[in-house]
Amino acid sequence: MKHKKILAPFLIVATALTLAACGNNSQNSSNNDDKTLHLMQSGELMSLDTAKQANLNEFNTLTNSMEGLYRSNKKNQLVPAMATKVVKPTDNGCVYTYHIRKDAKWSNGDPVTAEDFVRSWRRSVSPTSQSGYGYIFKGIENADQIIDGKKKPSTLGVKALNSKTLQVKLDYPMPYFNKMQLLPIFFPQSTTALKKFGNQYGSASNKMYYNGAFEIKNWTGSNLSWNLVKNKDYYDKKDIKLNKITMQVVKDANTAHQLFQDNKLDDAVITGPTAQGLQKNKNLYHYKRAGVYYLRLNLRNNRPFRNRNLRRAVSLVLNKENLVNKVLSDGSKSANTFVAPGLAIDPTTNKDFSVETDPHEARDVAKAKQLWKKGLKEINQKKVTLKYNTDDQTISKNVAQFVQSQIEENLPKANVEIHAVPTKNVQNDLASGNFDMNFGFWFADFGDPISDLNVLQSDNVSNYGKYNNANYDRNLNLAKTQNATQESKYWANMRAAQQQLNKDMPVIPLYTMTESHLLNPKLKGFYWHPVGEADYTRAYFK
Known part of the structure; x- marks a missing residue:
């Protein structure tokens, strides 16, 4: 969704599921009314x-x-x-x-x-x-x-x-x-x-x-x-x-937690330190959705990441497991493909598309250093300073500091300058190309890989890093035209496009979208989907 693309990580969240009661809890339906559901909006x-x-x-x-x-x-x-x-x-x-x-x-x-x-x-x-x-x-x-x-x-x-x-x-x-x-x-x-x-x-x-x-x-x-x-x-x-369903705006995670404890919310979204501290709470559920947080790299002329070896070096040096387990600590999982897990099943293989196109390339600092050294030589530079562009929310800055430390500690002659600014300024820098790395987010509009892959086609207005690969464009164009009605060829085009991204690394996937919810254990019958919004229309209390 366009207005979801660069939202803060705490706003959003592979298979749809109906939640059943999970154990006993002292919390009852809010206000003891089993016909009214109390929800929050961010x-x-x-x-x-x-x-x-x-x-x-x-x-x-x-x-x-x-x-x-x-x-x-x-x-x-x-x-x-x-x-x-x-x-x-x-x-x-x-x-x-x-x-x-x-x-x-x-x-x-x-x-x-x-x-x-x-x-x-x-x-x-x-x-x-x-x-x-x-x-x-x-x-x-x-x-x-x-x-x-x-x-x-x-x-x-x-x-x-x-x-x-x-x-x-x-x-x-x-x-x-x-x-x-x-x-x-x-x-x-x-x-x-x-x-x-x-x-x-x-x-x-x-x-x-x-x-x-x-x-x-x-x-x-x-x-x-x-x-x-x-x-x-x-x-x-x-x-x-x-x-009836009531909805109220709650912007603070501590407030959401308190409202849940006071039986004034049946579903509370918690984030940041609040979520980290409640990961073992018996009322906590993780809402996983088809979105990926990633590093967008600027491939414009005269920018360091125009060089593929430098891009690959950064992708190999990042310890994503440490990022999700020690920095985020909110149930997020590391990501290796731009298309999120749970978005779509490839009908020609019956496999999750993200899983079947995962490059399975492990962190390799030694190889990263070799590629980095080679890349610097190719661009005729002895050292580089990289401008890291992100919004100014706490979790975004934490991710930025993690990336900064991983690069500066492991890649020689690399310096990362973090520019954490309001979202409007982030957008201005993206549009003008005034960045080297940008902390981005993409949430699929619908349940097909092309909803994600379209964004990196050379003529897409949201392709701020200016990735341009003829084979990538060709596969997407074939999927949209002569192969659109030929299932096996269509999905072959989808796989080839994701594999081209794996090779070129114009974006570096970091982690998948996960949202932490505190849920009334009596709440049942609602649907959480990998794409789209949660459906509470058939919900009830039991």
């Missing part, structure tokens, strides 16, 4: 309009109050939501025709229609959209030209054939297109609400309608708490056991 809501905002807190809230064409079940499989079934494309993989369920309604009683999807997607792909997420529509007919302002949003390849039939035309086959429909950016928006509320749509909870299991209530546009109340018009309301 920050404020800015808007509920996905054409204006596409951030973590908004998506967390909308995932539990709205639905797109599909949902993801406890086995992380697509199941019908607004669509009547999971469809297969026609016209060589370029046309998807969805039938909208007849009993789908908005919270004002209106039926959900195909036009509700059309209007929503056109608004989000428009150049005037403020979400910064229009790129996710690339591949749908005319999306590129619309984003560039060369065509009108009305030309987007999405059409309501009738009130209950939605047709989508693609520029090229996208075998992962159905998986993308889990993203809230693809959710419908009530045509009636858009007309009634105009520019105020989504600015407060009463300025929109909902088609999911719950309706959002009591959010005025600026307050730090809101409720989700059971939607009486939801088509599957018989399976919704909660009457």
Whole structure:
């Protein structure tokens, strides 16, 4: 997700699972109400309009109050939501025709229609959209030209054939297109609400309608708490056991811990020293998601890491196990591939994609020193000073100091300057190329390796390190065109692309995304997925 890409490590978190009660505990359901679930969010809501905002807190809230064409079940499989079934494309993989369920309604009683999807997607792909997420529509007919302002949003390849039939035309086959429909950016928006509320749509909870299991209530546009109340018009309301979900903004881990102890939170996200100190707590669970924290290297001309041997030397000198076990100590696991474990199973091998493409190259300081010496000679330098760019949050600075010590202690004539600045400044430096190393994070938009690998294609706007490899680009382009509908060739392209990254090392994976949660032991029935937000709509207490 674009607005998740460079978030602080404490904000985010391979297989989806349904949590069951794990042992006895004195904590009961909050306030002894077994129909109300109490959750926290890490920050404020800015808007509920996905054409204006596409951030973590908004998506967390909308995932539990709205639905797109599909949902993801406890086995992380697509199941019908607004669509009547999971469809297969026609016209060589370029046309998807969805039938909208007849009993789908908005919270004002209106039926959900195909036009509700059309209007929503056109608004989000428009150049005037403020979400910064229009790129996710690339591949749908005319999306590129619309984003560039060369065509009108009305030309987007999405059409309501009738009130209950939605047709989508693609520029090229996208075998992962159905998986993308889990993203809230693809959710419908009530045509009636858009007309009634105009520019105020989504600015407060009463300025929109909902088609999911719950309706959002009591959010005025600026307050730090809101409720989700059971939607009486939801088509599957018989399976919704909660009457209400409360959400409140909690930014401090100690506060989250205290609220959990006071039975005011059923699910508390803890971070930093608080999480480190509670790793043996019987109510602690690790939420593992398909994201990787990594070092982005600057391959621009006249930068040290233009040299491959210097890049490989740094990758071999880092003791990632010490990083996750001694510096982080929060349940994180070391990472060796840019594509995270748990993101996708390669259907041609039935293996986890990250596992099967893992280079299995162990830390080797002696080899790193040889490569470093060779690289310095190749760039005609006796020593180098590396600018390490990161945000100014404590955990990010701790990682920076670890990397600094590993490089300076083991690679001769290497000096690392840490520049820890606010996120906005980090972005400015990335865009201008004013860095050598950057502590980055990437969380997949959908459950396919291409969601990650696209970021490092030479023409991708998020490819801040300017990695440019013809073979890498070729494999991705083949996967998007002539091999898109040929499963064995498509996945061969995916493997070849990741293996090229392993060889070139334009990014150095450090550790996978893990979030520490304190959970009410009576809480059951919710789904944690490797991609997308947690689904609490079917949760209950037992």
